[in-house]
Amino acid sequence: MIRILPDVLVNQIAAGEVVERPAAVVKELVENSLDAGARSIEIEVEQGGSALIRIRDDGRGISRDELPLALTRHATSKIAELDDLERVATLGFRGEALPSILSVSRLKLVSRSAEAAHAWEIGGAGDVEGAARPAAHPQGTSIEVRDLFFNTPARRKFLKSEATEFRQIQQAVSRLALSRFDVGWALRHNKRRVYEFVPAAGEEGRLARLREICGEEFLAQSVAMDESRLGMRLHGWVGLPSFARTQADLQYLYVNGRLVRDRLMGFALRRAFADVMHSTHYPAYVLYLEIDPAAVDVNVHPQKTEVRFRDATRVHDLLFAAVHQLLRRLRPEPEHHHQV
Numbered sequence: 001m002i003r004i005l006p007d008v009l010v011n012q013i014a015a016g017e018v019v020e021r022p023a024a025v026v027k028e029l030v031e032n033s034l035d036a037g038a039r040s041i042e043i044e045v046e047q048g049g050s051a052l053i054r055i056r057d058d059g060r061g062i063s064r065d066e067l068p069l070a071l072t073r074h075a076t077s078k079i080a081e082l083d084d085l086e087r088v089a090t091l092g093f094r095g096e097a098l099p100s101i102l103s104v105s106r107l108k109l110v111s112r113s114a115e116a117a118h119a120w121e122i123g124g125a126g127d128v129e130g131a132a133r134p135a136a137h138p139q140g141t142s143i144e145v146r147d148l149f150f151n152t153p154a155r156r157k158f159l160k161s162e163a164t165e166f167r168q169i170q171q172a173v174s175r176l177a178l179s180r181f182d183v184g185w186a187l188r189h190n191k192r193r194v195y196e197f198v199p200a201a202g203e204e205g206r207l208a209r210l211r212e213i214c215g216e217e218f219l220a221q222s223v224a225m226d227e228s229r230l231g232m233r234l235h236g237w238v239g240l241p242s243f244a245r246t247q248a249d250l251q252y253l254y255v256n257g258r259l260v261r262d263r264l265m266g267f268a269l270r271r272a273f274a275d276v277m278h279s280t281h282y283p284a285y286v287l288y289l290e291i292d293p294a295a296v297d298v299n300v301h302p303q304k305t306e307v308r309f310r311d312a313t314r315v316h317d318l319l320f321a322a323v324h325q326l327l328r329r330l331r332p333e334p335e336h337h338h339q340v
């Protein structure tokens with residue numbers, strides 16, 4: 001018998017792709033905060049995220065009548081037509097994260113938009129289907145996710161230790177914090193302060209945050225770069241060959257502010273290091289590629305960490321050439337024998 005699945009089940013299935021672990025929940029919620037124009041984002045986590053994930057932002061907020069919509073599948077304020085998809089400037093656009101998270105947790109959403117006299121809340125003790133209740137909250141949004149996967153025991157069992165899950169969360173927050181130096185961040189785990197970043201104005205603030213996230217050693221053994229060519233800009237920091245890693249654990253690569261894991265880009269960077277680094281080692285970098293949004297497709301995968309370039313060869317060549325030349329310039333000059 002063929003049946004149409006109920007919404008909750010559809011959302012739970014989608015949750016398998018969008019939010020496979022607590023760190024993915026944090027990433028999705030924080031991306032929403034950034035899309036809402038937040039300048040300050042506080043993240044509170046308990047027990048590696050399986051007990052509680054709470055994100056509080058000072059963004060645009062959600063109006064009372066749109067609260068239920070925010071939790072509805074395929075409901076988004078970010079795109080309206082196919083054309084928009086061709087040049088998405090927001091981190092989200094699928095309208096899948098909140099309904100997916102809602103379907104596998106106990107969720108509470110509190111928000112206050114600029115025009116509202118006070119905040120409104122849904123979920124929590126009450127039902128998300130129920131009416132919104134008045135609440136106290138400054139302009140912005142707080143989302144509380146409790147007991148993640150409580151109703152999907154197979155998924156819950158798949159969670160690793162508290163320490164491992166938190167490490168993933170911290171990694172996710174690190175990636176996001178390095179994508180927006182102008183935003184202030186706080187991360188707490190079991191009430192312990194892990195990160196506290198003020199919005200970084202200027203180079204000094206950026207370096208302080210980079211030091212906190214990537215470590216003193218990376219800072220000491222890396223060089224800044226900023227190259228524009230072929231209508232693209234590549235900037236950031238590249239670890240010196242002497243900072244070779246045995247794991248690919250310090251590789252941050254952003255395309256238009258979105259962290260990506262792109263095979264081709266990773267390959268280009270590895271190749272740039274090939275003459276100066278042993279093939280069993282991995283280069284370290286924090287790099288930002290700015291490119292015409294129309295030249296890149298982000299709608300490839302639900303987690304949106306894969307991208308497709310209209311002209312992949314050009315991107316590959318820029319990355320390879322810029323980093324290769326940088327490394328060459330840094331190498332001690334070979335001895336030349338000049339004729340007098």
Ligand code: ADP
Pocket residue numbers: 028032033036057059060061062069070071075076077078091092093094095096097098099140141
């Ligand atoms: P998407 O981000 O793909 O649009 P989501 O399910 O993540 O889908 O969010 C649905 C909608 O809820 C968003 O389009 C946005 O309008 C609203 N929303 C979610 N989180 C926030 C937030 N922190 N601040 C303001 N609006 C939000």
Ligand code: MG
Pocket residue numbers: 028031032091092093095097098
């Ligand atoms: Mg989203």
